[in-house]
Amino acid sequence: MPTPVGAALRTALKEAAIAAGVALIVALPLVGFRLIDITGGVSIQTRFDWVVYGVAVVFIGRLGLALWRELRIPHARKAGEASSLAIFAEQIAAFTRQYSLYFGIVGAAFAFALPFMPFTDQYILDVAITVLIYVMLGWGLNIVVGLAGLLDLGYVAFYAVGAYSYALLAQNFNLTFWESLPLAGAFAALFGLLLGFPVLRLRGDYLAIVTLGFGEMIRIILLNWQSLTGGPNGVSSIERPSFFGYPFTAVAPEGKTAFHELMGLEFSNSHRVIFLYFLILILALITNAFSVRMRRLPLGRAWEALREDEIACRSLGINPTNTKLSAFALGAMFGGFAGSFFATRQGFISPESFTFIESAVILAIVVLGGMGSQFGVVIAAAFLILVPEFGRDLAQFRMLMFGFAMVAIMVWRPRGLIAHREPSMRLHPVGGPEAAKAGS
Amino acid sequence: MTTPDHLLDVEHLTMRFGGLTAIDDVSFGAADRQISAIIGPNGAGKTTLFNCLTGFYKPTVGRLGLRRGSKTLLLERMEGFRIAQQAGVARTFQNIRLFPGMTVLENLLVAQHTALMRASMFSLAGLFRLPVFRAAERAAVDFARFWLDRIGLLDRADWDAGNLPYGDQRRLEIARAMCTRPVLLCLDEPAAGLNPRESADLNELLLYIRNEQKTAVLLIEHDMSVVMGISDRIIVLDYGRKIADGTPSAVRNDPVVIRAYLGEEETDEIPPEIAAEIGVAAKRP
Structure with missing residues (x-):
């Protein structure tokens, strides 16, 4: 009878050999051959040494992993039992949940203080603005997907409808940002209704396909309706935001006062960035406050009930049509607000900015954060935007890193980083005797 | 025609699915503040009848009249959710349909959606938490608390509904239907899967609903201890037709009903050649 170590070694060797074989099959064509330019054409250069290194790394890595697993927990672990990393992740999530209110307050305080921190420069603020746009979009989409x-x-x-609404209203009708913001939201909500009507009966995968098509339709219309949207050239020189009518310019236009003159400050480019930062921060916080409050209202509760069981909803007198449409419209409205902000921040928009990958990133933020979790959205947005941003030095490996991070989260936290639903109303206070087994 | 003391009048109800006639020209009435049971063998069309009544199916032929005051509402012409919202017909389902991821309390609050929605002025008053909405919300919680106390789930109000034991889920579903303040409560096999003690509790709950809440109950049930114990009236369906209609004692002794449940006397015995095949000792006459 083989010793436990011998048996473990055999299993590990077998696994390592299989992994190395797969690595060889993949690496040979991808890494082993390379097209190079030579004068008068191309030629193939072989790099079999690279293949050997790669396969060796995979073999040793897999062997090490397998041995570690086999020897550390000598008896085969039962399927479905959590790994130590998963338990660690769960502890962190539980901690975050428990103190989510404090996290929220500290996070908001930090966000408000960020522009005045000594280490903050324009680059950091720019990245922070991008993160906040996605946080806002995530919160908006959370109404539709999470609730x-x-x-x-x-x-x-x-998002595109909101951006183009502002850009075109500002250009053709000379409306200011504050005048067009509600209009942009209303237009986006209208498009939400427009999308909502034909998909009322659809659920799950079918709904996903139709909405995917809708997103592409809007982009293609923007691309082809040359006379209105400028087609692929987009809309440029969109009016930049002003501080309630006081522009952020070194020299104010005739008859106006510039912001720095109003405040008695030296002119600085960063004023505009700081203003944009606070603008999106406040818009995002409004989105958050709205959806948190909505959840506790009958309409929000009906959204969640609809997610749980549509037939039961109908038997209780809830109109599924209106309930679904309101979710689509309100979710879309916040997308529209965020779009207007995007347009005024960039000063230039084109259909390029509204491709499917954007939808995918926003959805990934909601799903990774944990459906319906407001705080999870913030973490996921920061993660998904910051990882590619700080990964720029890694150049071509940055998407690989991104992919790895996504896989890791889905392995360890399959229901999202903070997968927990807080009841919209409690009868017994938390910590009371009856609450001991509540939720779970 | 409509009998004055009837709450619900089903007239010539027929429901066909393609070539299959699930309900064939059924007429009956259900009196107000009474428990009427619908029984019949599996596949007799009982649940289809409920689905017609509550708007999940549109009947092929027939008239479903519900009296509310001096008016008669025609259920077959109403949209599904309006039947619960305006006509006041609530139902439960054969396979429980709670909102499993929401708490027990939330389940009961969702049931009061119509009233709360009006009080929240379609969320406007709610968003700013105006006093008018807060008062309505408090009233809704109190009403939910009343029913939770009645079904013995007050302690577990903050549990996820999906984590409750089976019998409690059944009772919660009935309480949720009652939270819509219905005039007619349709229960589809409420005693299925309950142990004898639980079904005795159920009997008591249904009698309470009839006597104290003044709500009419329409009941589909296989458990005869429930049906015979509390029904004021029993309607028997078989193959989509009504074969009997009367008081429990009359129905119990009706030869047509006995035949439908136990089969014809002649075919009661298994023929010897089939018995040999399935390995059962054939009963000699």
């Missing part, structure tokens, strides 16, 4: 349970793969369409 109402309607899988929407075309959310970027509403």
Whole structure:
């Protein structure tokens, strides 16, 4: 009878050999051959040494992993039992949940203080603005996906509608940002209704496909309606935001006062960035406050009930049509607000900015954060935007890193980073005797 | 025609699915503040009848009249959710349909959606938490608390509904239906899967609903201890037709009903050649 170590070694060797074989099959064509330019054409250069290194790394890595697993927990672990990393992740999530209110307050305080921190420069603020746009979009989409349970793969369409609404209103009708913001939200909500009507009967994968198509439709219309949207050239020189009518310019236009003159400050480019930062911070916090409050209202509760069981909803007198449409419209409205902000920040928009990958990133933020979790969205947005941003030095490996991080989260936290639903109303206070087994 | 003391009048109800006639020209009435049971063998069309009544199916032929005051509402012409919202017909399901991821309390609050929605002025008053909404919300919680106390789930109000034991889920579903303040409560096999003690509790709950809440109950049930114990009236369906209608004692002794449940006397015995095949000792006459 083989010793435990011998048996473990045999299993590990077998696994390592299989992994190395797979690595060889993949690496040989991808790494082993390379096209190079030579004068008068191309030629193939072989790099078999690279293949050997790669396969060796995979073999040793897999062997080490397998041995570690086999020897550390000598008896075969039961399927479904959590690994130590998963338990660690769960502890962190539980901790975050428990103190989510404090995290929220500290996070908001930090966000408000960020522009005045000594280490903050324009680059950091720019990145922070991008993160906040995605946080806002994530919170908006959370209404549709997290609360109402309607899988929407075309959310970027509403972002685009909002952006173009502001850009075109500002250009053609000389409306200011504050005048067009509600209009942009209303237009986006209208498009939400427009999308909502034909998909009322659809659920799950079918709904996802239709919304995906809708997102592409909007982008293609923007691309081809040359006379209105400028087609692929987009809309440029969109009016930059002003501080309630006081522009952020070194020299104010005739008859106006510049912001720095109003405040008695030296002119600085960073004023505009700081203003944009606070603008998006406040817009995002409004989105958050709105959806947190909505959850506790009958309409929000009906959204969640609709996600749980539509037939039961109908038997209780809830109108599923209106309930679904309101979720689509309100979710779209916040996408529209975020779009207007995007347009005024960039000063230039084109259909390029509203591709499917944007929808996918926003949806990934909601899913990774934990459906319906407001705080999870913030963490996921920061993670998904910051990792590629700080990964720029890694150049071509940056998407690989991104992919690895996504896989890791889905392995260890399959229901999202903070997968927990807080009841919209409690009868017994938390910590009371009856609450001991509540939730779970 | 409509009998004055009837709450619900089903007239010539027929429901066909393609070539299959699930309900064939059934007429009956259900009196107000009474428990009427619908029984019949499996596949007799009982649940289809409920689905017609509560708007999940549109009947092929027939008239479903519900009296509310001096008016008669025609259920077959109403959209599904309006039947619960305006006509006041609530139902439960054969396979429980709670909102499993929401708490027990939330389940009961969702049931009061119509009233709360009006009080929240379609969320406007709610968003700013105006006093008018807060008062309505408090009333809704109190009403939910009343029913939780009645079904013995007050302690577990903050549990996820999906984590409750089976019998409690059944009772919660009935309480949720009652939270819509219905005039007619349709229960689809409420005693299925309950142990004898639980079904005795159920009997008591249904009698309470009839006597104290003044709500009419329409009941589909296989458990005869429930049906015979509390029903004021029993309607028997078989193959989509009504074969009997009357008081429990009359129905119990009706030869047509006995035949439908136990089969014809002639075919009661298994023929010897089939018995040999399935390995059962054939009963000699």
